[in-house]
Amino acid sequence: MWIVFLASLGFIFAVASFIGGFRMVRRTDHVEEAVMHRINGYITVGIYVALAVIFLKDRFSLFYLSLWTLGLMVHLFKLFIARKGLGVRYGGYVGAMLIITWLVVIFSHLPS
Amino acid sequence: MAIAVLLLVSLNVVSASATEILVPQQYSSIGEAIENAGSGDRILVSKGTYRENIVITMPLVLEAKDGPQDTVLEPLDPSKPVIKIVDTEKVGIKGFTIKGSRAAGLHLLRTKRSELVGSFIEENYHGVLIEYSSYNMISDNTITRNTDGISLYYSSNNMVLGNTVNKNNDKGIVLLSSHRNVIRNNSFDGNYWNGITLLSSHNNIITNNSAVQNSYAIVVTESAGNLIRDNYTMRRLYFILPVVLVYLGIIFYQIERKIFALYYSDKVKRIWKFRD
Numbered sequence: 127m128w129i130v131f132l133a134s135l136g137f138i139f140a141v142a143s144f145i146g147g148f149r150m151v152r153r154t155d156h157v158e159e160a161v162m163h164r165i166n167g168y169i170t171v172g173i174y175v176a177l178a179v180i181f182l183k184d185r186f187s188l189f190y191l192s193l194w195t196l197g198l199m200v201h202l203f204k205l206f207i208a209r210k211g212l213g214v215r216y217g218g219y220v221g222a223m224l225i226i227t228w229l230v231v232i233f234s235h236l237p238s
Numbered sequence: 239m240a241i242a243v244l245l246l247v248s249l250n251v252v253s254a255s256a257t258e259i260l261v262p263q264q265y266s267s268i269g270e271a272i273e274n275a276g277s278g279d280r281i282l283v284s285k286g287t288y289r290e291n292i293v294i295t296m297p298l299v300l301e302a303k304d305g306p307q308d309t310v311l312e313p314l315d316p317s318k319p320v321i322k323i324v325d326t327e328k329v330g331i332k333g334f335t336i337k338g339s340r341a342a343g344l345h346l347l348r349t350k351r352s353e354l355v356g357s358f359i360e361e362n363y364h365g366v367l368i369e370y371s372s373y374n375m376i377s378d379n380t381i382t383r384n385t386d387g388i389s390l391y392y393s394s395n396n397m398v399l400g401n402t403v404n405k406n407n408d409k410g411i412v413l414l415s416s417h418r419n420v421i422r423n424n425s426f427d428g429n430y431w432n433g434i435t436l437l438s439s440h441n442n443i444i445t446n447n448s449a450v451q452n453s454y455a456i457v458v459t460e461s462a463g464n465l466i467r468d469n470y471t472m473r474r475l476y477f478i479l480p481v482v483l484v485y486l487g488i489i490f491y492q493i494e495r496k497i498f499a500l501y502y503s504d505k506v507k508r509i510w511k512f513r514d
Contacts, residue, residue: 134479134483134486137480137483137487138483138486138487138490139487139490140487141483141484141486141487141488141490141491142487142488142490142491142494144487145487145488145491146491157502158495158498158499158501158502159495159498161498161502162494162495162498166494184405229480232479232480232483233480235451
């Protein structure tokens with residue numbers, strides 16, 4: 127059951143990071159927004175990796191491994207976009223992809 | 239009254255004549271101990287790994303002295319069950335780890351009033367397979383990583399109580415043409431396919447079980463008169479949780495922003511009240 131809470135926590139951080147990202151695109155003069163966005167982002171990736179390890183330890187298969195890797199690629203792609211200064215143009219799309227990734231993560235851990 | 243006295247006398251006779259047999263102290267294998275046992279005897283097995291296909295055809299108790307962690311039963315021929323109880327009654331199996339059969343960990347065939355208690359049953363095709371059997375009790379076992387956890391075929395009036403039947407590769411428990419069984423206080427969680435499956439099975443009582451994180455929690459097909467109540471499936475969470483989490487994310491962001499703004503207001507010489 128605690129894995130649902132961990133996944134939920136990750137989703138909350140992802141949402142917070144998503145909102146922070148949007149605000150950063152609009153206003154670049156606030157240092158705290160940038161720090162918050164970065165911290166939220168790193169915590170989100172950390173929780174994602176932890177969830178992947180826990181999940182794959184129990185139910186390892188190449189299919190699941192490739193799904194989790196795909197999700198991680200979305201996170202890394204977002205990081206790449208931000209580093210290249212393309213956040214204004216593509217940040218919204220990649221952010222939405224991240225939220226969808228996290229929804230999948232949530233549903234994969236939800237009890238049915 | 240006369241019947242009660244007769245029953246009491248007969249019970250005394252059974253307990254007086256029952257002997258304890260120790261494995262491997264008296265017999266090197268469990269099969270050998272069973273061959274030399276009498277009806278109602280108790281076979282106590284010390285810790286170790288025993289590779290045998292055990293067949294029991296008379297009332298007796300097979301008990302692991304040191305508990306399931308240290309007493310492992312594996313099949314010599316993996317195409318056969320590890321333990322098969324056939325055409326008998328009043329057999330007790332207590333406290334083993336039973337693993338590695340492509341048929342079944344425990345197979346009850348035409349058996350009555352037998353008990354499986356406190357065992358770990360894992361990595362078999364059927365964890366427990368009960369066929370044409372009645373009035374048996376399966377309780378407090380951990381049944382995991384089998385193809386199907388517990389299978390009741392053409393079996394009635396059995397009790398399945400307090401077992402942990404999680405993470406099996408197909409179904410948690412399957413009832414096929416099995417009637418008037420009681421399935422209570424078990425967890426059927428994280429099985430690949432259904433938690434609880436009823437096929438052409440009537441008048442069963444299925445209460446207070448947990449069936450979460452399966453593909454389907456409880457599946458009932460061509461079955462009538464079953465009492466399915468107070469089982470924990472959490473289906474509604476699918477719709478509610480993501481919405482709640484988005485709200486929590488927004489609230490968390492607002493709180494975090496205030497905290498960070500307070501901290502950074504000194505550093506960048508800005509005051510929060512002039513913002514926005």
